[in-house]
Amino acid sequence: xxxxxxxSKEGALRAFVPLEPNRVSVYVCGPTVQSSxxxxxxxxxxxxxxxxxxxTHEGYDVTLVRNVTDIDxxxxxxxxxxxxxxxxxxxxxxxLEFSQAYAALGILPPTYEPRATASIPEMIALIERLIDRGHxxxxxxxxxxxxxxxxxxxxxxxxTHQNPDDMDAAADADLRGKNDARDFALWKGHKVGEPxxxxxxxxxxxxxxxxxxxxSAMATKYLGSSFDIHGGGLDLRFPHHxxxxxxxxxxxxxxxxxxxxxxxxxxxxxxxxKSLGNSVFAADLLAASDAIVLRYLLGSxxxxxxxxxxxxxxAEAQAAFDRITGFLARVNRSAAADVVAGQVPEAxxxxxxxxxxxxxxxxxxxxxxxxxxxxxxxxxxAKAVSIAERIVAMLDVLGLNPGxxxxxxxxxxxxxxxxxxxxEQLLLNRQEARDTRDFAAADKIRDNLAAAGITIExxxxxxxxxxxxx
Numbered sequence: 001x002x003x004x005x006x007x008s009k010e011g012a013l014r015a016f017v018p019l020e021p022n023r024v025s026v027y028v029c030g031p032t033v034q035s036s037x038x039x040x041x042x043x044x045x046x047x048x049x050x051x052x053x054x055x056t057h058e059g060y061d062v063t064l065v066r067n068v069t070d071i072d073x074x075x076x077x078x079x080x081x082x083x084x085x086x087x088x089x090x091x092x093x094x095x096l097e098f099s100q101a102y103a104a105l106g107i108l109p110p111t112y113e114p115r116a117t118a119s120i121p122e123m124i125a126l127i128e129r130l131i132d133r134g135h136x137x138x139x140x141x142x143x144x145x146x147x148x149x150x151x152x153x154x155x156x157x158x159x160t161h162q163n164p165d166d167m168d169a170a171a172d173a174d175l176r177g178k179n180d181a182r183d184f185a186l187w188k189g190h191k192v193g194e195p196x197x198x199x200x201x202x203x204x205x206x207x208x209x210x211x212x213x214x215x216s217a218m219a220t221k222y223l224g225s226s227f228d229i230h231g232g233g234l235d236l237r238f239p240h241h242x243x244x245x246x247x248x249x250x251x252x253x254x255x256x257x258x259x260x261x262x263x264x265x266x267x268x269x270x271x272x273x274k275s276l277g278n279s280v281f282a283a284d285l286l287a288a289s290d291a292i293v294l295r296y297l298l299g300s301x302x303x304x305x306x307x308x309x310x311x312x313x314x315a316e317a318q319a320a321f322d323r324i325t326g327f328l329a330r331v332n333r334s335a336a337a338d339v340v341a342g343q344v345p346e347a348x349x350x351x352x353x354x355x356x357x358x359x360x361x362x363x364x365x366x367x368x369x370x371x372x373x374x375x376x377x378x379x380x381x382a383k384a385v386s387i388a389e390r391i392v393a394m395l396d397v398l399g400l401n402p403g404x405x406x407x408x409x410x411x412x413x414x415x416x417x418x419x420x421x422x423x424e425q426l427l428l429n430r431q432e433a434r435d436t437r438d439f440a441a442a443d444k445i446r447d448n449l450a451a452a453g454i455t456i457e458x459x460x461x462x463x464x465x466x467x468x469x470x
Contacts, residue, residue, distance in 0.1 A: 144189020
């Protein structure tokens with residue numbers, strides 16, 4: 001089965017055929033670094049990390065570009081509100097927060113991560129092409145603004161399947177300089193009160209780029225005039241991606257061949273938004289859970305669906321992930337060796353090829369866990385090891401292998417060493433109590449450990465402990 005992806009522009013599943021055999025080019029709209037990252041940013045970045053990992057697993061050489069929007073109205077406004085004289089200091093500080101959150105979640109660094117401010121010449125050149133082709137104009141009010149002429153581009157609205165007559169006015173610049181209310185800003189002339197540092201020289205006057213032109217310029221700068229996949233959150237389809245597509249095609253670029261959009265995050269049944277005051281920040285989530293469990297949670301829903309984040313979501317994800325790791329621990333003990341990755345099952349491959357159907361892929365993992373535990377219960381160690389090898393292979397694809405180096409970094413910390421020493425002594429005390437038939441004392445040790453979130457498993461090779469709920 002070949003890979004199929006849901007193309008938002010076509011509104012249908014399409015067989016994925018890259019422009020170049022065995023090579024895939026992906027552009028993902030990254031963060032506007034105006035404030036700290038929230039769970040929606042994490043989910044979006046994770047979706048395209050999972051896509052990249054699967055494409056790589058299937059033999060493709062993937063180039064993934066994820067930009068950083070470091071010049072924008074909100075960056076300037078937030079820096080001014082915070083009393084930060086240099087707006088780029090705020091942008092860089094927030095960029096570091098995003099990078100740290102992505103790394104904590106095991107999201108691979110992009111192939112290229114360009115900042116918008118590093119591609120200003122390409123943006124100016126792209127605007128000049130649009131003006132020369134008659135698809136953009138300099139505002140007549142001497143503001144220095146430049147607008148895309150939506151009426152001169154018949155395909156405007158094709159990405160979101162809208163009629164321009166039904167669209168609201170673009171809210172990114174003063175209406176007075178526009179030929180039409182729906183025209184959007186390609187360039188924003190320098191205004192009184194704005195920092196002089198946010199001001200670049202152009203043939204039509206000083207100023208800074210509009211948001212939409214930034215991504216068109218960066219995508220084609222790093223991936224060429226035509227590339228395979230453009231991704232981003234569902235909230236970016238309009239106006240951002242619609243405007244990207246229009247200005248890029250009007251300038252003569254083939255641009256993206258497939259458009260992918262991930263679903264948003266819902267908090268208690270409400271869409272997460274700053275206006276509702278229900279944003280959940282990345283730092284808080286990472287502090288409240290193990291990062292690998294958070295990765296499992298954020299990746300467990302289908303990428304196009306809404307992810308519901310409720311009060312017990314992390315605990316439920318922890319319990320589910322513990323079932324997987326618990327089985328792997330049992331196999332490792334029974335086989336007296338750590339299991340290595342084998343081949344992913346065909347059912348898993350079919351799920352992933354079907355528009356990155358990770359929920360179905362996870363269901364395959366749990367089917368294997370159930371079978372594997374049965375094999376262990378029946379003493380069929382070799383068959384259990386084979387199952388575990390398939391599970392590790394699937395977890396590797398999903399970035400969830402607990403034995404991978406990025407997750408295996410706590411065992412040598414003093415607190416972890418101390419905990420292990422104390423527990424081993426308690427297990428020894430429990431065994432001595434059982435040997436002397438003091439079952440009340442043995443049960444009390446077990447119950448005290450259970451109350452502390454520690455599960456004891458008695459096996460033919462002795463008792464073993466594991467944390468549950470963490």
